[in-house]
Amino acid sequence: MSIAENIARVREQIASAAQRSGRNAHEVSLMAVTKTVSPERIREAYKAGARLFGENRVQEFAGKSAALSDLNGAEWHMIGHLQSNKARAAAELFHAADSVDSVRLQQRLNNAANDLGKKLPVLIEINIAGETAKSGVTPDSTELEQILQIAPSCEHIEICGLMSVPPYSEDPEASRPFFRQMRALCDRIAARNLPAITMETLSLGMSHDFEVAIEEGSTCVRIGTGIFGERPAPLTKGL
C-alpha cells in the first residue's frame, strides 16, 4: 500500500469512527507522525494531503527540516519528550509543542518564544496511568496544577489542551478507560475557565487505537505506522 492509499484509508476510518459516535469527522484532525521517516516519504504524505505532522526528537527534525521547508502550510509539532535544555531549539523549529510536562519546560518555552517574537501553542502531556517510565504529568499532581496556575504569566505560549499516550496494549479496547479519563480531565479543566487556557485540543490515539480514541472524544489522532508502515526498532532512547 502506498502512503497515499494509507492516508485515504485512515481518513475513512476516522470518518466512520466519528459517525459511529455521533461526531463530525471535521472535529478530528489527522497528524502524520514522521519520526524515522525520510523527507522524500514525508513529501509523499504532503502530496496526499497531510498538513499536520508530528516529530519526536528535536535533533532528528533539525536534520530534516531544511529539506522540507518548501512544504507550504505544513504544521510541525514536537510530540516527544522534551528536555528543558532543548526548549529553545524546539521553539525555533516547531510550530507547536505537544509534550509540556513541567513548569520548568513551560517557562523555558515561554522565554524562547518571547525571544523569537512568536506565540507558541502547546499541549500538556498527561501520564494518565501514572506509569513510572513515561513522561507527562499525572492528573492529580501539583505539577499539573502549577502549570495551569502560571499560564497567565507565560504570555508567549498558549495552552490549547492535553495530550496522552496510554499504556500500550495490543487490544485497542484497553485504551478506552484511559481515553475516557482524559476526556473527563479535559472537561474538568475547561469548566474552571482558567485564564489563558483553552481546552480545544485533546490529542489521543495512535495507529492501533485511534478509532477508540475518536469514540471517546479525541480531536487529534497521531498516526505513524498506519501511514508509513513499521518503523525500524530504535537504537537509543530519550535523545
Ligand SMILES: *Cc1c(COP(=O)(O)O)cnc(C)c1O
Ligand atoms: C510514535 C508516536 C506516535 C505514532 O505511533 P504509531 O503507533 O506508529 O501510530 C504517536 N504519538 C507519539 C507521542 C509517538 O511517539
